[in-house]
Amino acid sequence: MTAFFQSRFSLLLKVGLLGLLLLPLLTLSPALTGPFLFDDHSNLEALAILEGGGTKAAVEEYLAEKSAGPTGRPLxxxxxxLDALDWPADAEPFKFTNLLIHILNGLLLAWIVLMIVRQWSGRLTDRQIALGILVAAFWVLNPYQLSSVMYVVQRMAQLSTTSVLLGLILYLYGRGCIVVGKNAKGLLFIWLAYLCGAGIGVLFKENAALFVLMVPLFELLLFSRADVERRCRLLLGVTLVLPALVMIFLLGSYFFSGHSYEWYRDFTLSERLLSQGRAVGYYLWRYLIPGVGYVGIYADGFEKSVSLFQPLSTFIWIIVHGVLLVCAILFARRVPLFSLGVLFFYVAHSMESSAVPLELFFEHRNYLPSAFLLLGLFHLPRINVTSIVLLLLVLVCGALQYLQATYWGSERYLTSIMVLQSPKSERAVINYANYLEKNGEAFKSLNVMRRYAEDEPAGVDLALNIIKMGCFLGMDAESDVPLLQQSVVKYRGKAATIVSQLKVVGQWIKDGRCKHVTLADLDAFWDNYLAAYPRDGEATQAYFVGKSYIAFQERNYAxxxxxxxxxxxxxxNLSLAYSVCSQFTVNGGxxxxxxxxxxxxxxxxIHREQGGTLVQRFLGSREKLINDYREEMSAVCAVARASGGDPN
Incomplete structure (x- = not known):
């Protein structure tokens, strides 16, 4: 009878703990009413192509419209x-789908943790099961995951995590088959693991390719070479080593591509590497010590490290990372689960937090890397005490996650709080100002941006938004002109965005809506833009396009x-050539x-051979522009010949 009640209690305990993994349905629900954020709009606006339907041609055009990453991230x-077939759309269905994916990832993580522990200890006790579920619950309820879940476009990071976790499950199962002598079955599942974790994963987001570096960690820390029959060793070794070497080579190549920083970033390769010590340290600290006030999605205010000691936290975090890595390597035999959690964390960060010329900081980059950080708890001697303490921490995490989610559910609260949390973030200020303008508070919107410009150096985006809002209200000031001219020093800005915004300002100047800003000021801005940084061909092209629009507003067609x-x-740029030549036809004949x-x-x-995402090449969408170009050229030249202009 005692055994019966013990087994019943054990079952109820496990079910109750599994219920913790479903708690985000409650703790994150307040955030479902929140808005689309940051580049949600630019990534999702292509849904308008579908026009409420889903024909094959429309879906192909939709997939080819955006160039997110090398693959296009088609999946x-x-x-x-699943959430909308048109645009604009309501954000709530998108956020709810993200929430369900997050819960699924939590369940997969619990499954993997238990597989890892069983492989390590040879069996699974009830206490280990309870602790394993709590480790996953800490991850799924951690308030630091909120921006990864409720920032809609980060579904890409979530789904690549899903693929990696499923791949790891397949690998662990397949490797277990090899241990018991089922070599063919084991290798089949390991190859399926690579197909799922890396092959399919990169179609969600490219960092899933790091799966090929993650698997060797599990092999080295959880399994023995003696477990593998000699005839199987070569195939297994090639499977594990060859993809890993290719990935190391690809990542290493970025250490020799400094021109990428020269053209596109406001920091050098060395500054980025130094800064990533602090960024990864911040990810680690914020995950392990949960709170409420985070950087959020606007991280452009993150200070770069210009030397080993400036800021001093650069040196401190490098020491911390060094100690963790040395301990993980030296004590791998004694505490393999601790080593696995630590090394997985750094390997999973090795793409977005190394030499690849990305922006310095984003919270969603920690979504997958943080998954196994608490594995080392299984090495502690008193597992019951550990589980009780972790349960309390999980409940605190859930409460903090709910509290933070209430802010994310209100656009007014969220936009204003992000300014408070990231006072140096220009994007946060612009986002708040846009919210105010959208809700009829245009004067306050302009004041918010100007106050920021008084305290911090203004970048191009802020200066342009101040001028646009000032001209819209008829309140542009003389001080706006030097602000615009100096803005190119702080941040390069995206050339295409600058061109489109200045085109609007130029039209407003022509219409007499701006009191102090002139076309000559815009012309001078472009000269400053070109001189501020080394510019590649695309940026130089934007310079001439921007200046040509000014000439157009001046009615100087020559x-x-x-x-x-x-x-x-x-x-x-074939697309630009098509547009410009068509314009020449209209204006010049x-x-x-x-x-x-x-x-x-x-x-x-050149257009056929270079550029484009994997999806665009697969669907042949780049050929469409080529065909359109040639058809238009034939038509225009036919008219020219008919009028006696072009003898060819």
Whole structure:
């Protein structure tokens, strides 16, 4: 009878603990009413192509529209169709789907943790099961995961995590088969693991490719070479080693691509590497010591490290990381689960937090790396006490997650709080100002941006938003002009965005809506833009395009044509050539248009051979532009010949 009650209690305990993994349905529910954020709009607006339906042609055009990463992340883009088939759309269905994916990942994590512990100890006790579920619950209820779940577009990071976790489950199962002599079955599951974890995972997001570096960690720390029959060792070794070496080579190549920083970033390779010591340290600290006040999604205010001691925290965190890594390696035999959690953390960060020229900091980068950080708890001697303490921490995490989610459910609270949490973030200020303007508080919006510019150096985006809002209200000031001219020093800005915004300002100047900002000021801005940093062909092209629009507003068509021709000479851009040559046809006549099309036809081959995502190449979407270009060229040149302009 005692055994019966003990088994019944054990079952209830396990079910109750598993229930913790479902708690995000409660703790994150207040955030479901929150808005789309940051680049949600730019990534999801392609849904408008579907127009409420899902024809094959429309879906292909939708998938090819965006160029997110080298692959285009087609599976992530397809997943957004579960929530809407048009745009604009309501954010809540997207956020709820993200929430369900997060819970699924929590359940998968619990499963993997228990598989790891069973492989390590040879069996699973009730106490180990309870602690394993609590480790997963700490991850799923950690308030630091909130931005990864409720920032809709980070579904890409969530789903790549799902693929990696499923891949690890398949690997552990397959490796277990090899241990008991089922070599063929084991290798099959390991190959399926690579297909799922890396092959399918990169179609969600590219960092899933790190799966090929994660698996060798599990092999080295959980399994023995003696477990593998000699005839199977070679196949297993090639499977584990070859993909890992390729990935190390690819990641290492970024250490020799300093030009990427020279063209696109406001920090050097060395500054990024130093800064990542602090960034990864912040991820580690915020996950292990849960709280409420975080950086959030706007991390452009994250200070870069310019030397080993500036700021001093750079040196401190490098020491901390060094100690953790040395301990994980030296004590791998004694405490393999601790070593696995630590080494997995750093390997999973090795793409987005190394030499790849990405921005310095984003919280969602810690979503997968943090998964196994608490594995070392299984080495503690008093597992009951450990479980009780961890249970209390999990409940605290749940309460903090719920509290933070209440802020995320209100756009007004969220936009204002993000400014308070990241006072140096220009993006946070612009986001708050846009919210105010959208809700009829345009004057307050302008004041918020100008107050920031008084305290911090203004970047291009902020300066342009101040001028746009000032002209819109008829309140642009003389001080806005030097602010714009100096803004290029702080941050390069994205050239295409700058062109589109200045095009609007130029039109407003022409319409007389701006009191102090002139077309000459915009022309001078472009000169400052070009001189502020080394510029690649694309940025130089944007410079000439921007200046050509100014000439167009001045009604100086000859200058417009010269500048656009220089823009086309700066960088092979078939889309721009198509647009410019069509414009020449309208304004300068079919002869000028035909000559333009013919002069730039060389871009067709470049367009076919270079650039584009994996999806765009697979669907042949780049050929569509080529066909459109050639059809338009034929039509324009035919008109030119008919009018006697072009004898060819």
């Amino acid at each position: 992530s883009m397809l997943s957004f169709m 200058k417009f044509s010269r500048r656009m021709e220089k823009a086309l000479d700066s960088h092979p 079919p002869e000028q248009g035909c000559n333009c099309f013919k002069d730039n036809e060389y871009m067709v081959q």
